[in-house]
Structures are given as structure tokens and as C-alpha cells.
Amino acid sequence: MFFTLKLGQFLLFSALLNSLFGLLISFKAKDKKLLSGLNKLSLLLIFMACFVLVVSLVNGHYFVKFVSSHSNSHLPLIYKITALWGGQEGSILFWSFLLSLQLSICDMKTNLSYTIGFFTLSFFLLLANFISPAFSFLYPPPEDGRELNPLLQHFGMVLHPVFLYMGLTGTVLPFSLYIGKIFDPGQNINYRKWAVFNWAWLTAGIIIGGWWAYSELGWGGYWAWDPVENASFIPWLTLTAFLHISMMEDKFRVLRGFSLILISITFIMAMTGTFLVRSGVFISVHSFLQNPELGVSFLIFISVLVVIISYIFFANSDKLRKQFSLKFFSREFFIILGSVILISMWVGVFVGTIFPVIYESITGDKISFGKPFFNKIFAPLSLFLIIVMGFGQYLSWGDSRYKLKFFIAPFFLSFVVGAIAYFKFGFGIAIGLLSISFGVFVIFFEWIKDGVRMGRLFPLLAHLGFFIMSLGILFSQVLYKEGEFALLPEDEITFYEYKIKLLGLESVRGPNWEAIRANFEVSDNSRKFKISSEKRMYLTWDEPTTEAGIKWGILKDFYIVFVKVENNKVFVKIWDNPLTSFIWIGAFIMFVAGIGKFLKKTFFD
Template sequence: MTRFMFPEIGQFSLILALFFAIALATLPMVGYFRQSLLLLNTARPLTHVMACLVVIAFLLLAWAFITDDFSVLYVSQNSNVDLPLRYKFSAVWGGHEGSLLLWVLILALWCLAVALRLDSLPETIGPLVLSVLGWVASGFLAFLLFTSSPFVRILPDVPTSGGDLNPLLQDIGLILHPPILYMGYVGFSVAFAFAVVALITGNLNAYWARWARPWTAAAWASLTFGITLGSWWAYYELGWGGWWFWDPVENASFMPWLAGTALLHSLVVTEKRGVFKSWTVLLAIFTFSLSLLGTFLVRSGVLTSVHAFAADPTRGVFILALLVVLVGGSLLLYALRAGQVRSSVSFGFSGREAWLLLNNILLSVLTLTVLLGTLYPLLFDALGMGRISVGAPYFNAVFGPIALCLMVFMAIGPFSKWHHTKLATWWKAMLGAALLSMGLAAGIVFWQLFDWLTWFSLSVAFWVVFMTLLDWFNKQFVSGKQRLKQWRTLPNRYYAMVIAHFGMAISLVGVIMVSVNSHEAMVKMSPGSQAEVGGYVFVFDSMELIKGPNYLSDRGHFQVYQQGQLVADLYPEKRFFTTRQQVMTEAALGAGFTRDLYISLGEKLEDGAWGVRIHIKSFVRWIWLGGLFMVLGGMLAAFDKRYRQKRERA
């Protein structure tokens, strides 16, 4: 057997995986309705085999990239003999076909993880969850095989070097960002599967919420990490110094994150109090629906042109069919079971349930706001009404105020009691936290001469911090003589909430400061010249030509001084990729805890001069630091020891 048979083996593995996925989708479901334990028990081995086959296909495609097998069309379009090895591997998911295979691989791994945890679920629930995931896997495997196979050959006319990977993707960001982002996208399929199984069995109680919580938290943490990495990658790679552009691709991942955040909080209330059952089920369906929508909007070409379906009608039909079957079918099931989903437990307007409900409503409004701004231009164009653009002005004007209100209420929820909270408890706590927050924000605004909106936004960030600390402090001093040891008895899920809320506040401070306290200049500079921006002196020392593995680069050397002291040496580049005949900008960063020095090269001008873009970004890294705090909180919640218990009856 030669390596030239490997693509055929990969294709055959995907075909077998499709058959096993269909078996996984049908046999356990039939076993449930026929009450056949034998058929139910097929779920685990079918999952193992399906996952192994998908892994084999993925590894064989990766091997085709690593060995420069340009007889495979997808490899010849997205790789090159001179491409560094690490980018040859990440090029596996650098295009449409490979990214879908990555989607299927991660779905198979999530299925495998559920199969490994079947002992913690009732004997009928676990196989049914895998069966629903089998339906999802069947749809994607069919989509991959019939419209987007990555193993298509172009024999006998095999190119000698390949077309190369998009230069924009030749970065560490492509290696890390898509797989982690897809872990979040696909992970919400598990929460979706639990919701569908709860509707099928009628088991809409606290147990299903407890089963779904760790999987939802893990998916949410992965998606948070993926969005954080994507923002960081765009910041340093695109050369504009921006960290969020309200681009449709960014919005495609942000919408399921917002809905997933609402789902996480709704699951808490359903588990603890048995309320919001219908809301929680709908959120599970809605969140996964947005994950599907985001994945296909990005990879189907719809965002480039709404006529992409017309250019490839087969792919378009599959996209629409998957959305209709998975989303429409689950909503139909919900409609049929709606009478069993209602909650009979009541709560007061001052209870924690009410505040969490208000937060979820605001999160849903934010999700719909982003959805409208993302899809409206596409629908407008599809109806032949012309082309319009919905950008940052719309999102900032609509999204910002609602998000600030959300954070105000977010801090009150944990401080409240279940069912009812005494008003005296509220006012004492909130008055002190509010005065302290507004006073601290006022001091910063007065010192830096910011406007009133900055004062209000900083007050909200400090309010979240102080209210969270006050809640933690109160829980410490509630157990008599063992007060200082109380922190050890608080569950991981509580500290997960504290860390995640701190992360939100940290990110908000970063967003505020980078928006109101940054400096930017576009200047013409030649070697030997200097420019002063934001209290820093940038000296253009020299320019040199360097040769990379598959590009030529003009690299500049800049020295940055503050008050006469050298604080950074920066090396921005302008790279020319020879195969694709494409020019890319590589920004240089001088990172700091409270500021970033940012330089990117523009166009080359006459007499050896260059257009140079200089930024001083205040507190920009706090945005991503807050994201990492949220990731830590999500993972801490996902691995709470309560979810590692053995099987219990529903």
C-alpha cells in the first residue's frame, strides 16, 4: 500500500462513519420506544466506531498536507511545498471542506466524551442523547461527503508546488482559533441533545438541567476562549489596531455566545428551583441553532454574497435542509410537548429567579439585536432592494446601553436570595457599593478629564466588582467561629460565577479605556526620522529586506522612547508572498499591562519613505484578560465535582 491510496481510505472512512452515525441515530431511539435494552446499549460502541473513523479521515487529510500530496484538490488549493510545517497542518482547516471536516471531528469527540460519561446518566437517557447527536453527525457527514469532500483527486494533472495557504491565515491564530471556536460551536449540540431528549421522554425536571449544565459550561468556556483568541488575532494581524469590528464573521460567533450565556443562567434556575423549564429548553434549541447558522454563514460564502447558494445550489440545499430538519424538527417537538414544559413554582419579584429572568431577557434582546444587524443587509440584498451596510454605529448605539443595563442587574442577582429577598438587605448593600463605585469612577474621570458616559461605564464595572466582593464577604461571615475557613466550603460553581463576573468587569474596563484614552497617528517617516505620539517618541532607525520560507519582507526597526528612556524595539514588516502574489502587513507590538505600543507599515512612498500607522492602546489587554477569567470560570463550573457522581435515577 502506498501513500497515494490514503485519500481513498480517508473517503471510505467518512462513508463508513456516515453509516455508523445513521445507526447511532436510529438504533438507540428504536430501542427506547420498544423498551429494548439491547438496542439502547448499542449507543456506546457505535459512538466509539464512528469517532475512530472520523479521526482516521482527519489524520489522513493532515498527512496529505504534510507530505505535499497535491493530487488532492483541496491540498493543492491550500498548501505549498515552501509552506512551514506548522501551517501545513493548520491548512487542513484553512478552507471550506477542511473546516467542515474539523467540525465533524470535534462533534465526534464530543460524542465520545458523552459516551465515556454514560455511567453518570440514567440507562435510557444517555443512549438517547447519543442518538440525537447521531442525527446531527449524520447530517454533517452527508453534507461533507455529497457537497464538500476534501479528498477529491485531480489526477493525472498534478501540480508541482500548490497554490499556497491564504497569507492572512499563516499565523499562530489559525492554528489555535478555529479548533477552539468550533469546540464551543459544536459543544452546544450536547445541550441541544439533552433538551430534545427531555422533550421526548417528558423528563423535564431538575435532573436534565443538572445533566446538561457541565456540558453547556464547557462549550461556553470554549467559545469564550475562541472569541478571545479571534479578537487578539485580528488586533495584531490585520494591521489596523482594532480588537472588534462588528464584522458578520465575528457576529456569527458572538450570537451563540450571548444565547449560551443566557442558557447557562437559565439552567441554574431550572436545576435549583424547577422554573424556567420552557425557557431553558427553547434557549438550548436557540443556542445550537445560532451555532449552526454561524458555522454555515461563515463557510458557505453567504457573507461574501447572498447569491452563493445560486452558484452552488447543491451546497445551498444541504445547508437549508440541515437547518430545517434539526431546528424545525426540535421546535415542532417542543410545540407538541409544550403542555408538559410549564413550571408551577412561583417566585417573588425580589427573588434571585426574577433577576436571572431579567438578565436572560436582556441577553436575548442583545442576541436578536446582533442577529438583526447581521442578517438584515443579506435579506435586503436577497430581495433585490440594493446593498446596505450595518456597521459599528448601529451596534454601538443599540448594543452598548443594553449591555450596561445587563451588567448592573448581573451584580444584583447573586446577592439576592431564592424566591424572595428583603428590601432592607438590598438597600444597605447596594447603596454602599454604588457610592463607592461612582466615587472611584469620578476620581478617574476627574483626573483624566473624561466625559460623563465614561464615568457611568466605569461605575458599572466597579459596581460589578464591589457587589461580587460584598456577596463573597457575606458568605464568609455566616458560619460562626469558623468564619475564615468558610471559603473552603463554598462550591466550585460559586467561585466559577465570581471569576466569570470579575472577567466581565475587567473586559469592560479594557473596552472603556481603549475607547477613550488611546492615541493614533498616520505619519510619513524615513529612516532617521522620528514622530511623537501620546507622550512617546518613535524613532525610525532602519529598514532591511529579509527572506522568509515563502515570502520576501521589508522589515523596519523602530525605537520607542519615553522621557528619554528606551522602552521598546519594534520590528513591523511588509511581507510579499511570492506564490499568491499578495502583500500582507505584520504589525509590531510593545506589550504592557496598561498600554500597547503598536506600529504597522503602510505604503512605500518616494525617497525611501513609508506611511507608518502608530497606536497607543490604553488597557487593551484587559479585554482579553477578562476573557481568560471568564474561560477559567466556565471550566471551573464544568468540572464541579457534583457532575462526576455515578448514575442516578431520574
């Protein structure tokens, strides 16, 4: 059994040596096939190390410290496997695997791009070998392990880290490819397709995390502006801006400096977010344990990146500047305007997330910017962004005033939708619905007028998904209903159009938990259904967890949480959440559009 521990250590150390060798020769190597082969060898070694650790998790090799902390004999098989990314050490190993996977499938073309890739991979392998090793020996080994954090024993956490890590690790690809293009402009380097690829994974990862929070944490919401949530959202904003601004470089060879700044910020923010989450600076249900050595390592790595990027920017400033004329009513004007809005959002989230950390480090006092702060920033900026998207998505490059008449019909229909919404829901919903429906009608009218063109299909699908997701956010944030009640068995209460009856409590057991389940019968104007919510105690954890009862629906969710039992009364919280499903549907469309665009650029362009 100890063989697995030594084998894992050997594989990881071999991967580190291989990556460092690749880093050394990448400066001068003329044979790109050699560099590509070294990337693939790193991938193989890291994959084997991951496989060894998964085997240890499944078979209960508790002499491996990571296994004893995140697996036990009662844990279901699926969570024994996904415990690989359920803790600090395993997640860094898994992060290294996904990073090496993407470096292996990408044709870098320039030595500098390979150098950046090997440098980044070597850093994470150094962490995995020496700072946060997954293959640490534990003696004497316990008879059974601690098991995976109960909050992570959810299908959302099977998917969320995979998608999120793919998006975050992959930011090195467009970053390194774009740097390579600056120094070797003659090369045909398609950095945008990799930016789209990572944008799609990052989008899905963020929203799956919201779905997990909604399903598992029992507070009725999906986004709390938690610092760890923000850490993944920050690079998404700048990556989205880069995707649009870089279109102008492809078309006119302009705004190269702006593009370099955006993709550099994206990569640095992905690394900074990883540092803040893994060093323990952020205290959150999403974050890992404190590790000062890991934090110092990330600070050094990020500082080196900032110095290198600053040198590249200023040393190549002549290559990055080019004058161009900007027409007011044109696609490029609205692209720049939309990107400025995204950057304004980024500034708001970054300051609201990072400033409390800086303030505490200086004064010792804790402060935080809560949901009201972020909502005040995002509500007007999001509305402005949606309006800009509605116009900009149909305009041509250059002067597009001749297309003004096209917008008459979409605006008229969206005005009708907004007027109806005003009388039914009020001004806030009306203005939001008018803006969103305008963007949707513009897309549909383009398809009716010009047909579905392959070159435009996936970008418009991504916009359509964003509009659908925005509609779900608008309704679920503004029109939700909530209430708190205390019931005795067979009591019936009224919550708006719902009648809720407590059928009783029962004790239930799972493979590694015991629970008290509250059963309810719910009826509204058109249906009757039974639903339950639980308070669970896991065998090796002291704190209970809450399993919400959710009746999923296209137009609204019924959401109930069993809070506690006191004086024979069952206390519950209830939410009626409209159009929450539109968030998941819209994000799925955005993901499909991003992957579709990537595949089109890879196999058909």
C-alpha cells in the same frame, strides 16, 4: 501514495455508514452501550481520516486537491498541520471530528438524545463525503501546492478554530440532552454542565479570534462587527441566557418553555452561522469560498430542525408551563432581567447581520449595518447588563430585601471610583467604571463576608472575568489614540507622550515569504524600545500582508503599522490602545471558570 487518498475516502464513508446505522437503531435500541460504542467508532474513523489528511498535507500529496490548495513545500510544519482546518473541505472534516469527540464523551442516557446526535453527525459526514469532500483526486498534480492563506499563518489561527468549533459543535449536547429530559423527566440528565463546557470553549474561541484580528490584520482593533464575527457571537448570547434561565428550572421547575426556546435558538444559530460562513453569503476575511450546494444542504438541515423543534414545543406545551410568583428584589428577578437584556442584544446583532442578506436577495442592492449601529445598541444594553449582574450575583432565591444593606459599601467605593474617573476621563468612562467596579466590589465583599465557597467560586470567577474584559473594552474603545505620519529615515515624530524615530528599512526573508521591514525606535516618559512592522509577500500569493508592530503592555499597547513607501517616505499608522490586555485576561478567567465548573460537576457533584 494514492493509497492515502483511497484510505481517506474509505474511512469517511465508513464513518457515515456507521453514523446512519446509529441513527436508525437509536429510535428503539434498549442497549445504550451499543449506541455509545457506535459514537466511539465514528470518532475513531473520523480521527483516522483527519490523520490521513494531515499526513498528506505534511508530505505534499498534491494529487489530493485540498492539499494542493492549502499546502506547499515551503510552508512551516505547524501550518501544514493546521491547514487541516484552513480550508472549506478540511474544516468540515475537522468539525465532524470535534462533534464526534463530544458525542463520544457525553453520556446521553435517552434514545432521543442519541438520535439528535447521530442525525447531526450524519449530516456533516454527508457534507464531508459528497458536497465538500476533502479527499478529491487532482490530475495532473502540480509540482508544488498553493499553500495556506497567509492571514491564517498565525498562532491565533492555530488555536481559534479549535476553540470556536468545540463551542459551536458542542451546542448539540445541551440541546439534545434538554430535549431528552423533556420526554424522559425521570432521568437525571445534567445538561447544564455541557452548556457550561461549550460556553467556555465558545467564549475563548471568540476572544482568540479577536486577538488574531488585533495581531494580524493591522487595523489597530479587535472587533469590527464583521458578519462572520457576529455569526459566532449570536449563539454565545443565547447560550449565556440559557445558562442562567435553566438555573430556575433546576430550582423551581419553571420557565421550561423559555429554556427550550433559548437552547433551540442557540443550536439553530450555531448551524445558521456555519451555513452563512461556508456558503459564501458573507464576504469577509473570515469566510470560505462560495459553495451553493453546501448552502442548500444547510438550509434543508436547518429547516428540518425548525420543524422538529416547533413540533416538540407545541406537542409538549402542557409540560413546559408552570405558574410561579416572582419577587422583585430576588435572584430570579435579576436572572430574568439579565436574560431579557441578552436576548435584546441577540435581536440587535441578528437583525443587523441577517437583514442586509435578506435585503440584497430581494432587491439586488447591497446595504450594511456598520460599527456605529451595533455600538448604539450595545453601549446602553451592556451598561444595563453590568448593573443587573452587580446586584443579581449576591441575591438569594426569593425575597432578598434583607440583603440591601450589603450593597452600601460596594456602591460607596464604586461611587468614589466613578467620581475620580469623571474628573480624569469624563462622564462616559465614569459611568462605565462605576458600574463595572460595583460588580467587582460585590464579589470581593462576598468573599470577605462569606468566604470563598466552592459552589459559588466558578460562577463568580466567570463574572469577575466578564467585568475585567468589559473594563478593557471600555477603555480601549473610548480612550484609544491614533495618528498617521510620513517619515524619512532618521526622522523623529511626536505622538502624544511617544517620540518615534524611523531607523530605516531592510529586506528580510522567511521560509515562504519576503518582506520589507520598517524599524523604529520609540521612547516615552519611562522607557525606550525598538519595534518593527513589515509588508510581506508570500511566494504563491499576489496580495501583500501587513505584520503590525505591537509593544504589549498590561496598561496599554503601542501599535504601529507600516502602510507603504512613497517618494522615499515611509507612511505609518500608530495607535495607543489602553487596557487591551484586560480583554485577553478577562476572557482567560472566564474560560478557566467555565472549565472549572464543568470539572466540578463531573467529578465532585
